[in-house]
Structures are given as structure tokens and as C-alpha cells.
Amino acid sequence: MPDPIYLDHAATTPVRAEVLEAMMPFYGPRFGNPSSMHRWGREARTALDEARERVARCLGASADEICFTSGGTEADNLAILGTWRARRAEGRNAIVTTPIEHKAVLEAVHQAAREGADERFVNMTPTGVVDPGSYAGMVGTDTAIVTCMWINNEIGTIQPIDELARKAKSVGALFHTDAVQALGKVEIDAKKTPFDLLSVSGHKVGAPKGIGAMFIRRGVVIESLFHGGEQDRGRRPGTENVASVIGFARAAELAVAEREVEDARLERMRDRLEAGILARIPDATIHGRGAPQRAPHITNVSVPGTDSESLLMALDLRGIGCSAGSACQSGSISPSHVLSAIGVEPNLAGSAIRMSIGCLTTDTCIDRTIDVFAALVNKARGSGSMAARAS
């Protein structure tokens, strides 16, 4: 059996050797609590402060604008609920978002709606980008916050964040972007792009799971979700996850430093993958392919007459790990909310497979995936078993 092929980098990535090496002392001799006054505590505090500076530099921010969290989900919740709760007394009650956000954003917005917020979902174009007319009609002087992801985790479309943030700010709304899939893929610079809040997560860029960060622009008022400590300026109480913060700082630095070269490598392999699939299966659809800007690491493909669950299992049996929609939805075979929002009809959406490439991917992986995928599709259509399931 050939080596297994991991094509699920948008779900998570392996911890990088450099990251693990940077973290190890903090599980050993440098174990102190940064809030302690003694030498062990001071040593941990210094390391934490340095890591905060380094993460800030990766985002074009200042250290006091970085708040560490347990990951992207917590950062998204803190950004949305923390600012909306702080602003509702000003008479700004609306939250504007898109229907293609990650559940971390959608569920936080729904929670705010249960507490009284007016939730608004903009329309998307069929290629997976915010419809500018719909957006302009929804953002106004009653808007507390706009939240729009930078790169979609299922179809890889890139939103025009600069333009959307400028429009939000022109009417006094805050602008948050979920940049969990964007770190290391596009340039993120708080000095150039006027977002107020931005979420990132470590495990998408070679840091461990369970660590993330939020950029909160200086002056933005946010209510903490947790209570019980002064850590992170009271915005995120709780003893800091020092080792993971150190690892995240290293991973973020590497991702930013390698971005241009790695993006070009991934884009070339993604194009090879898509061209190979389309050459062998001409009626395959690649969702989001027509968008003006796409991430280099995500391909989402549907083939009529197949279904995602059977294809995923068959790929796995042949050593290829992909996902249907996003990993957070696996186990559930309901059609992806992202594909529904861009108007993909349910049968086609029910056959979608996401292949996400990254640090473990080589040209050999791509070529074998094309061969195996085409063979599985032919077999499924020949036997008719998948077609029957999909209807």
C-alpha cells in the first residue's frame, strides 16, 4: 500500500518540529505561572510578553492589541458577543454577517439574536463572494458589528475584506473578520486593512490545537465572556497557556515568513489537481472556482451521480484523507450550508468533497489523488450504487 495522503490541511495541520522545540522548555524547567511574582513567574511572564510582541508583528499590530484564546471558535465568540453586548446600549443592535461563515460565527450571531440582536445575512454571489448591493443595503447606523470571514473554509473564496471593512467603518460599525484560514495565505496587516477585530487559530498553521488569538484594535471596547481574573487585560481571564502561546508565536512567524513561496507552491499544485480532475471527469464542478480571488489550498469538487459519504470512505480505504464540507460537520451528512448559500442544488451539494493541500502535499500526492478519485467516480457511476444514494 502506498504512503497515505493527507488532504485535510484546512481541518488541521501537524505541529511543526520548530514549534515543538520552542514549546518543550515550558513543559519542563520553565513551567512558571506568569502571574507569580517570583523568578519562575517572571521568566514565564517575559516569555509570554515576547510571544505577544511576535504575534502582534505578524499581524501588523501592537502587543496590547493581541488577546490569546483557546482557538478560533473562542476568538469568534469573543469578538461578536463581546462587542455587541458592549454596544447594544448605544442603540446599535444589528449584526451583519454572511450565510457562509463557520459555525463559530453563525452560532455566536444566533446567540446574540436570542439576547435581542437583529441578525442580518447578506446575499452571496454564485461564486461565493459577498453581493455588494445586498451588503450596502444592510450595513447602517444601527449596525454594531459586521463579521465576515476572510477565506471560506469549505470553498476557499476570498472576500474583499478591505472594501467591506471601509464601508462598515464609514457608518460607525465595527468590523470583525474570521481569519482562521487566512493566516499564512494572504497578507494580514492591521496597518493597511481597517478591520477592528480579527480571529486566528494555531492548529491551522503548525501550532498545537487549543490556542488562538484575537486582534482587538486599540480603543475597541469588549465585554469579556469569562470572569475571574485579570489576565489579558481582563478580556480573557484564566492562567495563560504559556507553552502553546510560545508555539503559536513561532508557527505564526514561520507561516508569515514562508507565505509567498508556499502560496505559489500550493497554487501550482491546486491548479494541477483541478486540471487533472476536470480532464478525467469533465462534468465535475469545482465550487467557488469562478471567484475573483481564491485561497491556494482548498478545492471543493462535486461529481453528479456520486455522494460525499461513500466517496470519502472509499478514498480513506485507499489511504487518502479528505473531508465533506468542513471537518466540524463530519458525522452529519446534511448538505453544506455554504454550498446551499451559493445556490448549489442539493444533489450536487451532497456529493461535495473538500481536498485541502498544505505542508504534507507533493506533486506525487496530487497525481495519485487524481488517479484514485477518477477511478472511484467511474466505479460509482458504473455500479450505480452511489447514484442511488445521492438521489
Ligand SMILES: Cc1ncc(COP(=O)(O)O)c(C=O)c1O
Ligand atoms: C474559518 C474557521 N473559523 C473558525 C474555526 C474554528 O477554529 P478552532 O478549531 O481553532 O476553534 C475554523 C476551524 O475549522 C475555521 O476553519
